[in-house]
Every structure is written in structure tokens, then in C-alpha cells.
Amino acid sequence: MQKRYSLQKRLVIYISLFSVVLGCVLIFAAYRIALEEINEVLDKQMQSLAERISENHPQPLQSQIDLAKQYSEEDLFVDIWSYTDTATSLHLQDVLVAPVRKAGFYKHQTPYGTWLTYIIPGKQLQIQVSQQQNVRQELALELAANMFLPYVLFLPFAVFGLGWMIRKNFQPLNDFKTELASRKAQDLKPIAMKDYPLELEPTIQEMNYLFGRISLAQQEQRQFVADSAHELRTPLTALNLQLQILLQQFPQSESIHNLSQGILRMQHLVNQLLSLAKQDVTEGLSEPVQLLSLNQMTVTCIEELIQLALQKDIDLGVEQQQELLIQGQASALHSIIYNLIDNAIKYSPKDGVINVSIFQQGRQAVLQIEDSGAGIDPAQFNQIRQRFYRIHNHAEIGSGLGLSIVDKATERLGGTLEFSRSTNLSGLCVQVKLPLIEA
Structure with missing residues (x-):
């Protein structure tokens, strides 16, 4: 090396x-x-x-x-x-x-x-x-030495001052490094050249060109995902309707049931892809930031998903609730709560229990969702944040995108996402900690 x-x-x-x-x-x-x-x-x-x-x-x-x-x-x-x-x-x-x-x-x-x-x-x-x-x-020689003696005496101070001046003049490089290190992966706006010396201008200009090419490529990729998912929704919906008619005519057909499950999984994947594409697009845009009620948004998501819970006879309810306010984008908060409750319903057994809690911890608002499912091995807590990663022993319909969407949305709101095993229900316990706004 x-x-x-x-x-x-x-x-x-x-x-x-x-x-x-x-x-x-x-x-x-x-x-x-x-x-x-x-x-x-x-x-x-x-x-x-x-x-x-x-x-x-x-x-x-x-x-x-x-x-x-x-x-x-x-x-x-x-x-x-x-x-x-x-x-x-x-x-x-x-x-x-x-x-x-x-x-x-x-x-x-x-x-x-x-x-x-x-x-x-x-x-x-x-x-x-x-x-x-x-x-x-x-x-x-004596005269020359007397002339050189001040030079020798002041040389260490000169070297020290020289080192300070060099570090001072190299400071723009450190500032440049700090600016790049502090940027998020999606922050591809051009670097302002007015803050740096002329020697860095060619490098900054080329980096701005690179940012522009990356931004264009990402935009094309997002647009492709959004267009593909949107175009797939209509034929999949029509195909699902046809399958429902076939199931009414042939309720005992195992093949049709398997095909219906596959179509449902495809529909879920398409919906998640649309949600992911929307999240990627809005991440680079200036969506308005507003005061949001964590309690109200949680109740709204529960109302949207209560029918899914009732189909599996799952006891879904709010165990602990405090009136807490956060600041952020409504779409991001809705995406977090909806996907977490949807996952909890999906991976909880029939007649299972899901508890949702909202409480304050220091200067943070905590949303906690526990389920009575099989849980997840702690060694996989980091992997489940990745896109399209699914637990192999889970046979439920899923795309592997839900927790990735939650992780990105939590990051946008300045919060943290934590996983653990539920001490009350023995399943998975998910905590989303968000900066609290004092009422």
C-alpha cells in the first residue's frame, strides 16, 4: 500500500x-x-x-x-x-x-x-x-555571524508562523471537505464558488457538473419507477377483479387462490413503489414544514387500516397517548405511521394484538408500535432497513420496501428509528423518536 x-x-x-x-x-x-x-x-x-x-x-x-x-x-x-x-x-x-x-x-x-x-x-x-x-x-566571519544570529534566533518563530499561515491558507480545503461531508446523499445542489479561492474553482466546477449529471440520472430513475408503477396499477386492478370473479365461480381451486395471492403481492409492491417514488421526488423538493399532531395522524392511520386488522381479528388499539406536536412534512409522518402499522398487521398472527403508544421521552416525541408476531432476529435489525430486503421465514405478502420507506421518512423529520423485542407482546417493538415541539 x-x-x-x-x-x-x-x-x-x-x-x-x-x-x-x-x-x-x-x-x-x-x-x-x-x-x-x-x-x-x-x-x-x-x-x-x-x-x-x-x-x-x-x-x-x-x-x-x-x-x-x-x-x-x-x-x-x-x-x-x-x-x-x-x-x-x-x-x-x-x-x-x-x-x-x-x-x-x-x-x-x-x-x-x-x-x-x-x-x-x-x-x-x-x-x-x-x-x-x-x-x-x-x-x-564575526560580522557575518552577528548578522546571521538574529536570523537563527527568529527562524523557529518564522517556521511556526509559516506553518500557521499554510494551515490558514489551506482552511478553504477543510471547509470544502466539511461542506461535502455535511451534505446528505440527496443534496446535489451546486457548490457556491464565491466562498473558495480561485485554485479550487476548476475542481468545484467539475463537481457541480457531476452533481448535475447524478441529479438528472436520479430524476430519470425516479420518473421511470413512478411511471412503471402507475402503468401497472390499472392492469393489476383489472386482473384482480377477474380473479375475484373466478374465485366466486371456483372457490375450491387452489391454483386460483395462489394466483390471487400473487396478484395481491404485486399490487402491494406497486403501491410501495409509488410511495417510494413519491418520497424520492418530494425529498428533493421544498415540501412545506408545519406543526403536526402525532396523535391525530396516528388515529387517522389506524382508521385507514382498521379493516385489515379486523379481517385477522387483531386487537389494534392505542395503549398510551399524550398530546404531542412535531414539526415536519405531513406526507412523511403519514408514511411512517401507516407503514409501521401495516407491517404490524401483516406479520401478526390471527387473533393477535398490536399496541400503539405515544409518549414523551426527554425532548423527544416517541411513537411505539408493538405486535405479538414472531419478531425479528436482532442481527437483522440493520438489514431490514434496506430496500427489497425480506425475512425469509415470513410468508406474508410484502415487498421489502416498507421499513426502508419508514427509515428515509424518519431521517427527513430529523428522528431516529429503533428496533427491539417487545417485552409485553414478545413480538417486534418499533420506536420512532422525533424532535418534540413544546405546546
Whole structure:
């Protein structure tokens, strides 16, 4: 697996290394510049001193030099010696320079280093002003180091500030990531480019094009499902009517009964597909949000489904009821309650019991529906939220879409859907928790 890296860290490291290299270049340049300036100043000083001595009738003079000693840039040594003075020849190997014909600067080596000497030759005498060359180099290095020292001291603060600036300038990328992460799967509206730098504009533009293509594909898919389900309703209804006539004529025919069950299942699937298509379409639209009575909507759904419960002699009733208000879309709340009660009726046995409870829990309104059916294995609680997933040991007519519709509608209302085993009826217990509006 290829190791990933952070662009921010790379920028900080590379720029820090560049700053160090730049500092080394600066100290070298400062050293060279300082050395040139020092040479110019001290050369002028040595030349001026030698010229003043030559103008004032100089007498032989021998400086007291300790060649093993390290002198400073302020130390200049003056030697005036006669060409006829053979004693001075003993010192030529140290600091004195052999007679020259032209005035100027001369370098010569000694056992203790290089010396720089300005010489003015005369008829009888030779005037020399000498200085150790390494004192100039050390002075230039000291000046360069003094110039570089603030740079070294402030470098950690500069790197820290640099890291802060890089993170600050990379903040739009984090904001961009946060915006994408906070979006719901159905939120495909274009990203506003005015909130981001120009460098992100091509990426955002391409993502907006992608969102547009996905939105169009989803719309076509939803429209196809809605059109297909709508077109199937009429022939299925007509076919079911014909089967009912056949059942009246041949009530003992098992094949016709099986065919009737299949048609009922197809009708149920088509109705669920229409409900799902409607939910997908309205999810992207601005359906009005209003105050809804959880109790009133529950009673309405019970009235719509009471005949189904009576056909199986199921005791369907409201066990606990509080007057609670929520905020949301009426179609979403109706879809939740209707599908949950419909599922409870479908999977409850004959002469079963279904209890519906409405109560407050903290700042949430809770709709609880319990049944006396076989229940569901807790390991399947997450799977039953998926579309077209059905429990294999349930032979009742179903499409596997009901709980998926409930899950999406609950999410639209900002609530949560929870499954557990009913402690009172031993079947499935479903709780829908929705944000409560205080009356």
C-alpha cells in the first residue's frame, strides 16, 4: 500500500529546509561582502600610515612582533630598515620583506601564518606596515555571524508562523471537505464558488457538473419507477377483479387462490413503489414544514387500516397517548405511521394484538408500535432497513420496501428509528423518536 502524505507538512518541511539553505547562502554572502569591506578599509589605513611615515624623514625602526601570538585587526606593525643593515636580514624570514622596487601590498608566508604588508621602498630605507591576514577573515566571519544570529534566533518563530499561515491558507480545503461531508446523499445542489479561492474553482466546477449529471440520472430513475408503477396499477386492478370473479365461480381451486395471492403481492409492491417514488421526488423538493399532531395522524392511520386488522381479528388499539406536536412534512409522518402499522398487521398472527403508544421521552416525541408476531432476529435489525430486503421465514405478502420507506421518512423529520423485542407482546417493538415541539 502506497504511503500517503500531507501536503501541508511537506510545504512546511520544504520551506524550512529552503530557509536553512538560504540562511547558509546569506551568511556566506555576508562573509564575502564583509571581508571585501574590511580589506578595503584596512588596506587604506595601512597605506595612509606608511605614506605619513615616509613624509616625515623616517629613521630605522624595528617592531616587536611575536609571530606566535594572535593579534586583532587594530594591530599594525611598522618596520623601517636600511638596505645596508645586514642585521635585518635575520628577520627577513619572519616579517620583513626583501627589497622591492614598487610600492604596494605584498603577501608572504611565515611559519605562523600569512602576513599582509604595505611597502614603500626608498633610496636608503624600506618602510613596511604589516598585519596578520587571518585577523581580517576572523573579523569578517564575526560580522557575518552577528548578522546571521538574529536570523537563527527568529527562524523557529518564522517556521511556526509559516506553518500557521499554510494551515490558514489551506482552511478553504477543510471547509470544502466539511461542506461535502455535511451534505446528505440527496443534496446535489451546486457548490457556491464565491466562498473558495480561485485554485479550487476548476475542481468545484467539475463537481457541480457531476452533481448535475447524478441529479438528472436520479430524476430519470425516479420518473421511470413512478411511471412503471402507475402503468401497472390499472392492469393489476383489472386482473384482480377477474380473479375475484373466478374465485366466486371456483372457490375450491387452489391454483386460483395462489394466483390471487400473487396478484395481491404485486399490487402491494406497486403501491410501495409509488410511495417510494413519491418520497424520492418530494425529498428533493421544498415540501412545506408545519406543526403536526402525532396523535391525530396516528388515529387517522389506524382508521385507514382498521379493516385489515379486523379481517385477522387483531386487537389494534392505542395503549398510551399524550398530546404531542412535531414539526415536519405531513406526507412523511403519514408514511411512517401507516407503514409501521401495516407491517404490524401483516406479520401478526390471527387473533393477535398490536399496541400503539405515544409518549414523551426527554425532548423527544416517541411513537411505539408493538405486535405479538414472531419478531425479528436482532442481527437483522440493520438489514431490514434496506430496500427489497425480506425475512425469509415470513410468508406474508410484502415487498421489502416498507421499513426502508419508514427509515428515509424518519431521517427527513430529523428522528431516529429503533428496533427491539417487545417485552409485553414478545413480538417486534418499533420506536420512532422525533424532535418534540413544546405546546
